[in-house]
Amino acid sequence: DDTSAILNTLDEQAVLMPAGMKPIIGKENIKQFWWPNDGSRTKVTEYTMKVMEIDGNNDLAYTRGRAELTFTYEKDEEKTEQTNSTMSLTLYRRDPEKG
Template identity: 40%
Template sequence: MRTIDRSLFLLLALVIGISGCASGPSVKLGADELDAIAKASDAYTQAWLANDAELVMGTFVSEPVLSPSGMPFKKGQSAARAFWWPKDGPKTTVTRFDTSKLEVSGSGDLAYVRGAFVLEFTYHGAAYQSHGKFLHLLRRVSGVGWRISHHFWDDLPSD
């Protein structure tokens, strides 16, 4: 099992284990909540298509954790901004970002979206394409709604 796959498995096992140990009955999410979770994940995609850093960061909790493919974790808003929009780096422009949600679920104030993506962008004048899988862990933020707390993605090899 690749390291990223093992890490995702361990993280999901931990989240499920912790939520299973919580006191009180588990709160199953209804269709309206699952739809809101899916829309929160979609907002992330739409923010990238708008090429708007503030919109992208607005889809996250105040201290998000990113797990880029093949790289160490990036923790916090500052680390995410430095990773995606380095001050001394050329501008990246997203030209296509398609996602398909394969699973949307959760319990109480925790949820997840598992899916696949195709991403096309220009960077330093050259066009790039990437496709792979993603996992969003989301947390319900009081007075705000669902926000992404952890964003994992893994590029898949080209066919």
Template identity: 50%
Template sequence: MRRLLVGTIILLAACAPPAPGFTAADEADVRALEEAYRTAWLANDSAAVMATLAPDAVLMPAGVEPLEGESAIRAYWWPDDGSGTTITSYEVTVEEVTGSGDLAYLRGRGGLAFTYTDPAGATSELTSRAVHLSVARRGENGEWRIARRAWSAIR
């Protein structure tokens, strides 16, 4: 009886699905997602930027309460007060990408140059350097989207 039990356990263990991995193709897809995010900003295309985010995305800019969901994110990045931001340069260096199964994280740094137009129409040319961390999630359709993103300015 004991042999039967041990044999059954071994058989069941052999039939168990492998632990989810993170393949080179997954890494390439997450890197491509970061590039799509960057190029969407360079095109000043709000729909393309939002398409890189999961529907339940949460953004965590330094010094600001977390922005949960599409409406909060849109209100932060594209306010209805007449102000606007036009990205003129956006460089990103990806320093680390890894994951497991349908979750991944990407760590990087970058530089941003943009023109800010205030509600009265006055413009300012600004630059920023920051580090960032993104958590990406693969959806049921197999596509990766940014589920969480945090960033902080560096000097």
């Protein structure tokens, strides 16, 4: 349950595409979606990804696969656990500062 560690995997222009919702664009908007400042607490308890395809070049690559995310959500006296299974497409860009 490390919010910063999760957010540090995202680019500033990251796009989250939850099923049935409009895309959520930008790291800060994703943070507000997953961890709103309303007294609630979202805790990621498990994330797995099965890579089905990977390709790219020296500067840009992608993975396509299936992902499963399990999390708990708590607010006031209510606590729920949910698991979402999705298809995923992740783009990776080389950071020129890190080589």
